[in-house]
Amino acid sequence: MPRRPLIAGNWKMYKTISEATSFVEEIIPDCPKGVEVAIAPPFTALYAVSERIKGSLLKLAAQDVFWEDEGAYTGEISPIMLKDIGCDYVIIGHSERRSYFFEDNEAVKKKVSAAIRVGLVPILCVGERVEQRKGGKTFEVVKEQMLSALNGISFTDKVVIAYEPVWAIGTGLTATPEQAQEVHGYLRQLLREEFGKEFSESVRILYGGSVKPENISGLMEKEDIDGALVGGASLKASTFLKIVNYGRI
Ligand code: PGA
Numbered sequence: 001m002p003r004r005p006l007i008a009g010n011w012k013m014y015k016t017i018s019e020a021t022s023f024v025e026e027i028i029p030d031c032p033k034g035v036e037v038a039i040a041p042p043f044t045a046l047y048a049v050s051e052r053i054k055g056s057l058l059k060l061a062a063q064d065v066f067w068e069d070e071g072a073y074t075g076e077i078s079p080i081m082l083k084d085i086g087c088d089y090v091i092i093g094h095s096e097r098r099s100y101f102f103e104d105n106e107a108v109k110k111k112v113s114a115a116i117r118v119g120l121v122p123i124l125c126v127g128e129r130v131e132q133r134k135g136g137k138t139f140e141v142v143k144e145q146m147l148s149a150l151n152g153i154s155f156t157d158k159v160v161i162a163y164e165p166v167w168a169i170g171t172g173l174t175a176t177p178e179q180a181q182e183v184h185g186y187l188r189q190l191l192r193e194e195f196g197k198e199f200s201e202s203v204r205i206l207y208g209g210s211v212k213p214e215n216i217s218g219l220m221e222k223e224d225i226d227g228a229l230v231g232g233a234s235l236k237a238s239t240f241l242k243i244v245n246y247g248r249i
Contacts, residue, residue: 024049126162
């Protein structure tokens, strides 16, 4: 079975409710059928976007989640709350969470399990920093990040992996399709060794890091690149539409 491409827009800390709802109204009519499209608005706009996309093919993602279902955790949002609001996906372990909010692999693992427990599909982010790439540590870093986070899940669980080299996020520097494919192929091989062929072939591995209309097609041509996690270029509807319609440009 070929994997259905997934393009997810990660809005980070951008957009008010009205900006978010007008964006989705603009893109819904022009989203292609063959590509799954997801939007990750900030928490404050999730409900309004969820209401607006009902009946459309657009999917909803949150940008983070806590691992407990409820409790005295001021400021946190639980997996059950995200499910309740209509989320399908949740981004976990984004490099900005790891670096600014000190999330380690242990926290990421707990979040992944918690998301799966309630039926949310985690979009697990992994990726090396520039000095790690220069030091020849890329494979080691992404292996540790991915396998520690997936430790304990079952081969019947649904997950999405996003390979996002930290040096490419928001910098305008994209990994070349060859550089990305090398890591994607490696991650898929690891998934195969750990969880079996069927699982490894069903998991979508997205690329993230300065994806734009100009570079999406080249990336999507690669065997193990199944979509993209798009930050900056997902904020403008016309630009994001070009990316999701990459097959037509
Ligand atoms: P970028 O961000 O597309 O702005 O590089 C990607 C991401 O952080 O997921």
